[in-house]
Amino acid sequence: DVVMTQSPLSLPVTLGQPASISCRSSQSLVYSDGNTYLNWFQQRPGQSPRRLIYKVSNRDSGVPDRFSGSGSGTDFTLKISRVEAEDVGVYYCMQGTHWLRWTFGQGTKVEIK
Amino acid sequence: QVQLVQSGAEVKKPGASVKVSCKASGYTFTSYYMHWVRQAPGQGLEWMGIINPSGGSTSYAQKFQGRVTMTRDTSTSTVYMELSSLRSEDTAVYYCAREDSSDWGQGTLVTVSS
Secondary structure, X not given: OOOEEEEOOEEEEOOOOOEEEEEEEOXXXXXXXXXXXXXXXXXXXXXXXXXXXXXXXXXXXXXXXXXXXXXXXXXXXXXXXXXXHHHOEEEXXXXXXXXXXXXXXXXXXXXXX | OOEEEEOOOXXXXXXXXXXXXXXXXXXXXXHOOEEEEEEOOOOXXXXXXXXXXXXXXXXXXXXXXXXXXXXXXXXXXXXXXXEXXXXXXXXXXXXXXXXXXXXXXXXXXXXXXO
């Protein structure tokens, strides 16, 4: 199985400051169709995961533009340009390239300093 | 809009089985595979398996092989996940999620306790 490794696992941030989360996969996530199915999810306490970013850098509908995704191959990053209070939660990367077997990163807990 | 509505919370004794349902609406049920993912208290997301609602074929994570069964009912656009031989470590929230990962159910808490 593809192993997804996130860092850091805990991220205290100051309101209005940027934040960045790294995600590395043990294998390339480039699919045979040329797409890279690397997604980012936000999970607030008591809620289902909500997808923020799909195929590395595409924001889902309704996702604020302070969230951005980048990367290629095996290295990916989620950035929040200016953290707001509502961004508190756990963020997961997930690979869907090997789509019969999703795998997730361990999760990064974002909290306000 | 797409909706995945799951059945309610369950409390089970060790050794019992649980069957969780996920009713889909807002799209063509047979056009998208469905995944099941679980999350133990305070832990991360763990993929359990996938079902093709069209033909009913399944693929399960090695960890759950022999204990999990995923089925579907096309007449009601519902998929099911049954987990048997429950133990305390199976206490978790269980989610269904559509193939493209864009839509998830609200989650079903399964508590295993004697």
